[in-house]
Amino acid sequence: MYKVGVSIGDVNGIAPEILLKSHQIIKKFCTPIYCAHQELLEKISEILKIPLAKDMIFIPPNAPIPMIHIGKIQEDSGFYSFKSFExxxxxxxxxxxxxxxxLPIHKFAWKCAKINFVGHTEYLSHRYKKEGIMMLGCEEMFVALFSDHIPLKSVSNKITKKNLLEFLKNFYHCTKEENIAVLGLNPHCGDNGLIGNEDFIIKESIDKINKILNKEIFKGPFPADSAFSPPMREKYKIFIALYHDIGLAPLKALHFYESINITLNIPILRTSVDHGVGFDIAYQNKATTQSYINAILLGKKFKEKNEQSRL
Known part of the structure; x- marks a missing residue:
């Protein structure tokens, strides 16, 4: 049975509730190792009135146990969530x-704790000296992000043939998928240059990488406003979005509770929930566990797929 290291996320949000509620399900598929202090989870289980299972395995991070400030941004919880992840x-x-x-962290709590990374993916890219690729979704649909947590005004400058070719090459080698839709950047993919020239670069990059791979792997670019229509979703299960919201807004509208997040192009396998800390419903026993369970199951599936490919 595979072992999964679980980082606890921000203890002031819904992460501990999800962890406690899911343990009996998770242990049927994997052996979870919780990167947290047992005393902390004992305290949280008392607050939530969710029993702490006797077979839970804890390996605590090198950090002081934080105080619980329900639904609040705190330096100590930000630091603890980072060290748990580490x-x-x-x-x-x-x-x-x-x-x-x-499990979900609060990015500003990391900043309060002087953690100089925007989030998990940026830290992983730094730690492993490789550009992590963020892909989110579920069995029905996955969306990969060419640019993720950067300002919208910076996206256009990032779109170069060199950057796109490197991204598409890495994405293919990580996934081995062979039918991938690439979205355009501008409305109507630029209307032949009337609304920007970036989509010409995207098209040239698609043609070039397909020639390098000697296969028609990547299709497009497709106008983003119609890329997620029912006929497109019947034809494609994997989409590449040039920036964050154009890909994730439709994904979350369609599959908010089931979606997960996976980081590609790094030496370790990392999956994650595709939602935030839920401060507004923290410690109210209202959190859904499906994204977390799906993240565990996808990690298991990826490990099995990689082992089979080596046989």
Whole structure:
């Protein structure tokens, strides 16, 4: 049975509730190792009135146990969530975990704790000196992001043939998928240059990478406003969006509770929930667990697929 290192996320949000509610399900598929102090989870289980299972395995991070300030942004919870994540990475690097799954952190709490990374993916890219690729979705549909947590005004400058070719090459080698829709950037894919020239670069990059791979792997670019229509979703299951919201807004509208997040192009396998800390419903027993369970199951599926491909 695979071992999964679970980082606890921000303890002031819904992450601990999801962790406690899901343990009995998760342990049927994987052996979870919780990167947290047992005393902390004991305290939280008392607050939530969710029993702490006796078979839970804890490997605590190198951080003080934070105070619980329900629904609040706090420096100590931000620091603890980062160190929990760091510990999960260490377990994977030492082969003490087969993959890691992360529960939601609060990005501003990281900033308060002087953690100089916007989020999980940026830290992973820094740690492993490789550009992590963020892909989100579920069995019905996945969306990969060419640019993720950067200002919208910076996206256009990032769209160069060199950057796109590197991204498309890495994405193909990570997924081995062969029918991928690439979205355009401008309305109507630029209307032949009437609304920007970036879509010409996207088309040239698609043609070039397909020639390099000697296969028609990548299709497009497709106008983003119609890319997620029912006929398109029947034809394609994997989409590449040039910036964050154009890909994730339709994904979350369609599959908010089931979607997960996976980081590609790094040496370890990391999956995550595709939602935030839920401060507005924290400690109210209202959090849904489906995204977390799906993240664990996808990690298991990826490990099985990789092992089969090596046979």
């Amino acid at each position: 510990k999960a990475c260490e377990l994977a690097e030492k082969n003490e975990a087969d993959f890691i799954t992360t």
